[in-house]
Amino acid sequence: xxxxxxxxxxxxxxxxxxxxxxxxxxxxxxxxxxxxxxxxxxxxxxxxxxxxxxxxxxxxxxxxxxxxxxxxxxxxxxxxxxxxxxxxxxxxxxxxxxxxxxxxxxxxxxxxxxxxxxxxxxxxxxxxxxxxxxxxxxxxxxxxxxxxxxxxxxxxxxxxxxxxxxxxxxxxxxxxxxxxxxxxxxxxxxxxxxxxxxxxxxxxxxxxxxxxxxxxxxxxxxxxxxxxxxxxxxxxxxxxxxxxxxxxxxxxxxxxxxxxxxxxxxxxxxxxxxxxxxxxxxxxxxxxxxxxxxxxxxxxxxxxx
Amino acid sequence: xxxxxxxxxxxxxxxxxxxxxxxxxxxxxxxxxxxxxxxxxxxxxxxxxxxxxxxxxxxxxxxxxxxxxxxxxxxxxxxxxxxxxxxxxxxxxxxxxxxxxxxxxxxxxxxxxxxxxxxxxxxxxxxxxxxxxxxxxxxxxxxxxxxxxxxxxxxxxxxxxxxxxxxxxxxxxxxxxxxxxxxxxxxxxxxxxxxxxxxxxxxxxxxxxxxxxxxxxxxxxxxxxxxxxxxxxxxxxxxxxxxxxxxxxxxxxxxxxxxxxxxxxxxxxxxxxxxxxxxxxxxxxxxxxxxxxxxxxxxxxxxxxxxxxxxxxxxxxxxxxxxxxxxxxxxxxxxxxxxxxxxxxxxxxxxxxxxxxxxxxxxxxxxxxxxxxxxxxxxxxxxxxxxxxxxxxxxxxxxxxxxxxxxxxxxxxxxxxxxxxxxxxxxxxxxxxxxxxxxxxxxxxxxxxxxxxxxxxxxxxxxxxxxxxxxxxxxxxxxxxxxxxxxxxxxxxxxxxxxxxxxxxxxxxxxxxxxxxxxxxxxxxxxxxxxxxxxxxxxxxxxxxxxxxxxxxxxxxxxxxxxxxxxxxxxxxxxxxxxxxxxxxxxxxxxxxxxxxxxxxxxxxxxxxxxxxxxxxxx
Numbered sequence: 068x069x070x071x072x073x074x075x076x077x078x079x080x081x082x083x084x085x086x087x088x089x090x091x092x093x094x095x096x097x098x099x100x101x102x103x104x105x106x107x108x109x110x111x112x113x114x115x116x117x118x119x120x121x122x123x124x125x126x127x128x129x130x131x132x133x134x135x136x137x138x139x140x141x142x143x144x145x146x147x148x149x150x151x152x153x154x155x156x157x158x159x160x161x162x163x164x165x166x167x168x169x170x171x172x173x174x175x176x177x178x179x180x181x182x183x184x185x186x187x188x189x190x191x192x193x194x195x196x197x198x199x200x201x202x203x204x205x206x207x208x209x210x211x212x213x214x215x216x217x218x219x220x221x222x223x224x225x226x227x228x229x230x231x232x233x234x235x236x237x238x239x240x241x242x243x244x245x246x247x248x249x250x251x252x253x254x255x256x257x258x259x260x261x262x263x264x265x266x267x268x269x270x271x272x273x274x275x276x277x278x279x280x281x282x283x284x285x286x287x288x289x290x291x292x293x294x295x296x297x298x299x300x301x302x303x304x305x306x307x308x309x310x311x312x313x314x315x316x317x318x319x320x321x322x323x324x325x326x327x328x329x330x331x332x333x334x335x336x337x338x339x340x341x342x343x344x345x346x347x348x349x350x351x352x353x354x355x356x357x358x359x360x361x362x363x364x365x366x367x368x369x370x371x372x
Numbered sequence: 373x374x375x376x377x378x379x380x381x382x383x384x385x386x387x388x389x390x391x392x393x394x395x396x397x398x399x400x401x402x403x404x405x406x407x408x409x410x411x412x413x414x415x416x417x418x419x420x421x422x423x424x425x426x427x428x429x430x431x432x433x434x435x436x437x438x439x440x441x442x443x444x445x446x447x448x449x450x451x452x453x454x455x456x457x458x459x460x461x462x463x464x465x466x467x468x469x470x471x472x473x474x475x476x477x478x479x480x481x482x483x484x485x486x487x488x489x490x491x492x493x494x495x496x497x498x499x500x501x502x503x504x505x506x507x508x509x510x511x512x513x514x515x516x517x518x519x520x521x522x523x524x525x526x527x528x529x530x531x532x533x534x535x536x537x538x539x540x541x542x543x544x545x546x547x548x549x550x551x552x553x554x555x556x557x558x559x560x561x562x563x564x565x566x567x568x569x570x571x572x573x574x575x576x577x578x579x580x581x582x583x584x585x586x587x588x589x590x591x592x593x594x595x596x597x598x599x600x601x602x603x604x605x606x607x608x609x610x611x612x613x614x615x616x617x618x619x620x621x622x623x624x625x626x627x628x629x630x631x632x633x634x635x636x637x638x639x640x641x642x643x644x645x646x647x648x649x650x651x652x653x654x655x656x657x658x659x660x661x662x663x664x665x666x667x668x669x670x671x672x673x674x675x676x677x678x679x680x681x682x683x684x685x686x687x688x689x690x691x692x693x694x695x696x697x698x699x700x701x702x703x704x705x706x707x708x709x710x711x712x713x714x715x716x717x718x719x720x721x722x723x724x725x726x727x728x729x730x731x732x733x734x735x736x737x738x739x740x741x742x743x744x745x746x747x748x749x750x751x752x753x754x755x756x757x758x759x760x761x762x763x764x765x766x767x768x769x770x771x772x773x774x775x776x777x778x779x780x781x782x783x784x785x786x787x788x789x790x791x792x793x794x795x796x797x798x799x800x801x802x803x804x805x806x807x808x809x810x811x812x813x814x815x816x817x818x819x820x821x822x823x824x825x826x827x828x829x830x831x832x833x834x835x836x837x838x839x840x841x842x843x844x845x846x847x848x849x850x851x852x853x854x855x856x857x858x859x860x861x862x863x864x865x866x867x868x869x870x871x872x873x874x875x876x877x878x879x880x881x882x883x884x885x886x887x888x889x890x891x892x893x894x895x896x897x898x899x900x901x902x903x904x905x906x907x908x909x910x911x912x913x914x915x916x917x918x919x920x921x922x923x924x925x926x927x928x929x930x931x932x933x934x935x936x937x938x939x940x941x942x943x944x945x946x947x948x949x950x951x952x953x954x955x956x957x958x959x960x961x962x963x964x965x966x967x968x969x970x971x972x973x974x975x976x977x978x979x980x981x982x983x984x985x986x987x988x989x990x991x
Contacts, residue, residue: 070950070951070953070955070958071946071949071950071953071955072408072949072950072952072953072954072955073401073402073953073954073955073956074401074402074403074404074406074949074953074954075945075946075949075953077402079942082942106470106473106474106477106924107473107477107920107921107923107924108469108470108473108923108924108925108927108928108931110928111921111924111925111927111928114920114921114924115917115921115924118482118917118920119917121483122482122483122486122913125483125486125487125490126486126490126493128490129490129493129494130493132494132497133493133494133496133497136497136498137497199498199500199501200501201498201500201501201895205895206807206895207801207805207807207890207894207895207896208891208893208894208895209500209892209893209894209895210893226805226807226886226888227805227806227807227896229895230496230499230895230896230897230898231897232496232497233493233496233497233901233904236904236908239901242497247810248810251810252810252811256811366956366957366960367956367957367960367961368956368960371960371963371964
């Protein structure tokens with residue numbers, strides 16, 4: 068039979084109780100901080116996964132922000148294009164009124180003046196700034212996209228397309244379009260501004276014959292119809308992109324919840340489980356203390372009288 | 373009759389001693405390292421009369437107290453020492469690796485890199501505004517700070533571990549010296565006495581302590597004198613009889629711990645194979661490899677981001693400037709240096725200045741400056757510009773004798789610094805932008821990429837490309853002069869001046885393209901797209917994660933090992949103490965036993981006296 072040294076008995080008991088109370092202290096920290104993994108080495112595998120999940124969360128939060136930004140730009144584009152449609156409709160109305168043969172030169176001139184105002188309104192719409200303080204319909208260059216040149220023509224001053232916005236690791240979306248693409252090359256190489264200005268110039272002319280006038284009005288009506296069609300197409304393209312972004316936004320929202328669950332499952336303390344464990348280890352500690360006290364009281368010396 | 377008296381007297385003497393030994397055992401029941409002692413009782417030698425004139429008869433000699441023996445098992449003790457060395461090695465490794473883990477994770481490099489790249493994606497959505505650019509640069513600065521902080525933490529650890537090792541070695545040397553003293557005592561003391569047992573206890577205590585510092589093997593002679601060898605049998609002698617040989621430890625330039633036996637005599641390189649010292653060696657190696665990996669990661673990251681910057685155009689229309697420097701050297705005048713001496717320090721971008729730094733000293737006698745490494749590894753002398761390790765120092769002014777400067781340096785992760793770029797300085801835009809008019813009837817697209825090697829066309833701010841008869845002609849849009857005409861091959865790059873143009877798809881007759889250099893205030897984000905790609909190809913975040921994870925894994929496995937070794941050690945303790953430990957209940961029994969024997973022996977003396985009295989009374 069193995070003999071237990073008295074000192075060894077005390078040392079063993081001390082070590083066991085130290086282990087038990089440090090276990091209890093660790094559980095207590097996990098409960099108090101609600102975090103199970105205090106250092107990577109507490110659970111290297113789970114820590115690695117938590118790191119990856121947190122990184123995905125950070126990335127997805129950024130992409131969700133970018134989606135929101137793109138949604139804002141598309142909403143603004145849509146309302147700008149709608150205003151443009153209103154203006155074009157007004158121009159067409161004026162063109163139809165001007166096509167009436169009984170109009171006097173002065174009447175036509177009045178219409179031309181009004182058209183000039185509409186043109187300004189159109190340029191204003193095309194030059195509006197977006198949520199970022201940038202030209203909504205600019206190209207890849209900064210600055211005001213459309214300006215009147217010396218001849219009074221409206222020219223696009225930028226080049227290229229505005230930058231696409233990243234909405235995932237692999238996908239980028241064009242949230243706004245270049246004015247040249249939206250309003251340019253509508254009919255016969257002319258842009259919408261040139262069509263309106265052409266009509267205004269023709270109506271303002273005092274020398275034009277009735278036939279010349281009629282053909283100018285007819286061609287501008289053709290151009291205006293093409294403009295209406297172009298704007299409708301552009302709006303449906305904007306709408307399609309917005310619909311896709313709505314889906315993406317929903318997806319990111321759902322993903323955020325899912326990731327949070329995943330992170331919590333890996334990293335957070337399971338409070339119920341931890342409390343049960345804590346109770347268990349404190350119970351064992353108390354029992355050990357009690358039994359040690361009993362055991363250490365046992366001494367033959369007590370019986371030698 | 374005298375027999376009986378003698379026997380009684382011997383019993384009283386013997387049991388007094390035996391009771392003394394039991395008392396000693398009881399008194400030392402709580403003394404660590406005390407080995408239970410036994411008084412060996414032997415029957416006193418029986419003598420025979422040798423004188424022929426005397427009647428042959430037996431003489432009873434009573435009891436003799438033999439030697440005071442220790443309940444000791446040499447093999448169990450050696451087993452415990454080996455187990456202790458194993459536990460100490462693993463535990464010192466765990467504690468230092470824990471500090472490495474803390475140093476690596478304290479500055480959260482991984483999540484800062486993530487924030488950096490995500491800030492770039494935010495800027496991609498709004499490339500021309502100041503706010504996202506400022507945020508991006510703030511992230512760049514915090515990445516650099518995190519790298520430096522982590523590198524400094526690791527360097528601190530590699531300094532601390534040397535201090536720890538020196539402390540342990542000093543303790544070991546002290547123990548060895550004490551053991552040599554004990555050996556001296558053991559050689560002189562009379563064997564089998566209480567004093568001899570005490571000395572042996574002390575000897576074994578010292579050996580146990582030595583074993584936790586380094587693995588040792590012990591050879592014992594019959595007198596109890598021990599020789600101690602490092603590591604296994606046949607290892608170098610640390611204690612040979614009454615001589616102890618000291619060892620020393622130094623951290624070398626590459627962060628390793630170097631141990632030398634007898635550093636002031638016949639130097640001998642040694643390597644502790646177990647114990648706390650071996651744990652320190654492991655940890656030092658890991659600190660070193662973590663530092664090296666971190667340096668690599670930091671310089672890789674910095675140079676990749678700088679290269680990306682250089683490929684793009686900033687908001688002012690200029691080529692991007694570096695965002696990080698990866699080394700630095702700063703000069704500070706030494707105390708007492710006159711203001712008339714001047715210094716300018718410059719470090720080559722690819723240089724690795726020595727981490728200990730440099731000094732520059734003026735000698736009036738020689739009329740020259742001496743620029744030297746603080747570690748004494750190298751120096752150069754002269755006037756004007758001096759260069760050492762890629763650090764260019766230009767000295768001038770009117771120095772006085774012994775005037776000088778201290779130059780502090782950093783490279784790798786500890787040298788990475790944000791260059792204080794202005795928000796406009798972020799090169800978000802590609803250097804070249806390709807555009808195709810809406811009027812193009814075909815579906816061909818033009819893509820331009822930066823290629824410093826390409827030199828096919830004269831350098832112009834823009835180029836006009838047009839397609840006709842299966843050929844692409846490239847013209848200067850201002851003058852209309854045709855620069856080149858090449859057959860159209862989809863996907864084949866056309867070399868420009870520092871760029872290549874790639875046309876793909878099917879162009880229609882008369883389709884045209886323009887290629888223009890990006891100017892100021894561009895909203896292009898092409899270079900940020902390249903930065904996002906760099907995040908994937910560079911894998912900086914995952915590389916850092918791997919570093920943390922491998923350290924965490926090492927700690928986890930060592931903790932498990934420590935637990936197993938701890939159990940083995942505990943068993944070894946139990947095994948040894950079941951032989952050597954004092955059990956008070958046993959001692960109580962012994963106490964009773966010897967007390968009764970003592971009383972009985974006293975009674976013997978009384979009986980002898982009474983018997984003698986009887987005879988006297990007869991007379």
